[in-house]
Amino acid sequence: MGRERTNSVAGGELLVELRRDGSVPLHQQLEGGIRDRIRQGLLRADVVLPSTRALAADLGLSRGVVVEAYQQLVAEGYLVSRTGGYTQVAPAAARPAESLGTTAQAAPPRIDFKYSRPDVSQFPRAAWLRSIRKVLNETPHLSFAYLDGRGADELRIALADYLNRVRGTCATPENMLICNGFAQGSRLLLQVLAATGFRRLAVEDPSDNELRDVAIAAGLDVVGVPVLESGVDVDALARSGADVVLVTAAHQFPTGAVTSAETRAALVAWAAERDALIVEDDYDAEYRYDREPIGAMQGLAPERVVYAGTASKTLAPGLRLGWLILPSHLVGPMSAAKVSDDRGSPVLDQLTFADFVARGEFDRHLRRMRPRYRVLRDTLVSRLAERVPELRPVGVSAGLHVMTWLPPNLSEAAVTQAARERGLGIYGLRPYWVENAGPEGLVFGYGGLTEKAVVEGIELLAETVASLRSTD
Incomplete structure (x- = not known):
């Protein structure tokens, strides 16, 4: 069906309004529209x-009208x-970016111990490209509908096999759901739980x-429950009145505590x-x-626990690939919520990751990254012990971060501010307390740094602490 002509026509490739019944010639209207937008x-x-x-075909003009407008704008620069x-917009004519009302951003720290940053420079591009090529060459057309x-069958199958083998889960492709990272998966889950009658969420205190x-x-x-060396305090959880609890059992964030076998059993008994x-x-x-x-x-x-995983720490957060293993009664509501939210995660990424996992590339990537991160962890811990021994790290046995408690004569605010003035990004523990009432500490993310940056960063931290000591 052809497009109906009106007095105001918008070009699909270049939005310009033209008045065909006006007194101004069309080529001048086109010139003015482009000039104003520049x-x-x-x-x-x-x-x-x-x-x-x-552009002439799209606007329903003769080509000569567009040529004349372009020539005039070229002549004007x-x-x-x-x-x-x-034809391009001339750099000299374009409005400078700083004049567009953008606000100035503070310069990022030169060395940044911000948590949740894996080493994305090590993303396995060659292996990922092989999987992309295989998917594009072999995937049936209907798979792109x-x-x-719940997501692509291929990825749910590959992840169920991987997680059952490596993490000891009890997953089937039928009870898995693919989401855009933990952020989307947790948001949809909490919405579904609230809609089905859940009322109170308990979170570890401290926690993300x-x-x-x-x-x-x-x-x-939302109610906070204390974290012990053995994991979340189940007795406090029972007193909280919560009917759903979020735990980071394998490596508590941010303390690094590992949930013991006794605490795991007590949590399952509480849920039942x-x-x-x-x-x-x-x-x-x-x-x-x-x-x-x-x-x-x-x-x-399996019917009492929702398992959440993500590729953000293992591959790259920009992939936005996450997954949930769901109890059977939540599969239907969560699948409907996912469809309603975004119609499903990008299928090409899912199929590529499925092939990547199935061919063993995910295992190989993790085997390659573990020693790299361990060297960074060891460097951080040893430099802290040598240069700032009063900051004793905890939770160092796993993950991409460590935490240190602060002695009473050092405050988070003072340390983080003084460090930032030296170009060092150091982050306090206070935001992670549910009631902002716990002791002060520092959280060090090291995954995205080099050994050299870790050494230099701790040296700057030592200078920072020394300067604060001297002013006491």
């Missing part, structure tokens, strides 16, 4: 404009014609703070007695250095 900063430097033939027959809300606002927005109360649910965030269990692997809690009670 002046407003809406067409940036070096943006390629449509060809005269394509707004456009430049390039070899090969294409709309998916089941991002999920609390999501839980409150979903209509859940209260008809409650455990959400197990297995965010970095693949990285362990000084201890034997500990299986996922989900394998102990």
Whole structure:
């Protein structure tokens, strides 16, 4: 069906409004429209404009009208014609980026111990490319249509096999759901739980703070439960009135505590007695250095535990690949919630990751990364002991971060601020307390750093602490 002509026509490749019943010639209207968009900063430097033939066809004009408009704008210096027959916005005419109302951003720290940053420079590009090529060459056309809300069969099969083998889960492809990282999976889960009658979420105290606002927005109360050396305090959990609890059992964030076998059994018993649910965030269990692997809690009670995993720490957070293993009664509601939210995660990424896992490339990548991260961990711990011995790290046996408690005569605010003035990003523990009432400490993420940066960073921290001591 042809497009109906009106007095105001928008070009699909270049939005320009033309008044066909006006007194201004069309080529001048086109000139003015392009000129105004360049002046407003809406067409940036070096943006390629449509060809005269394509724009003329799209706007229903003769090609000569578009040619005349382009030539005039070239003459005025707004456009430049390039070899090969294409036209671009002239850099000299484009509005400077700083004049577009953008706010100045503070310079990032030169050395940054921010948590949750893996070494993305080690992303296995060659192996990933092989999987992409295989998927593009061999995947049936219908696989690129709309998916089941749970995600691509191939990825759910590959991940179920991997997690059952490596993490001791009890997963089947039917009870798995693929999501855009833990962020989306947890948000959808909390919304579904609130809609089905759950009322109070217990979180470890301290713990990652991002999920609390999501839980409150979903209509859940949030309560903190203390973390002991053996994991979450189950007695305090029982007194909290919670009917769902979020735990990081394999490597508690941020303390690094490992949930003991006794605490795991007590958690499962609590869930059974209260008809409650455990959400197990297995965010970095693949990285362990000084201890034997500990299986996922989900394998102990598949109908009482939601298992959450992600490729963000193991491959790259930008992939936005996450997965949930769900109790059977949640599969339907969660699948419907996923479809309603975004119609499913990108299928090409899912199929590529499925092949990557099935061919053993995921295992090979993890075997390659563990010693790299262990060297960084060892360097961080040894430099802290040598240069800032009053900061004693805990939770060092696994993961991509360590935590230190602060002595009473050092405050988080003072240390982090003074460090930032030296170009060092150091982060306090206070935001992770549910009530902001716990002792002060520092959290060091080291995954995205080099050995040299770790050494230099701890040297800057030592200078920072020394300067604060001297002013006492």
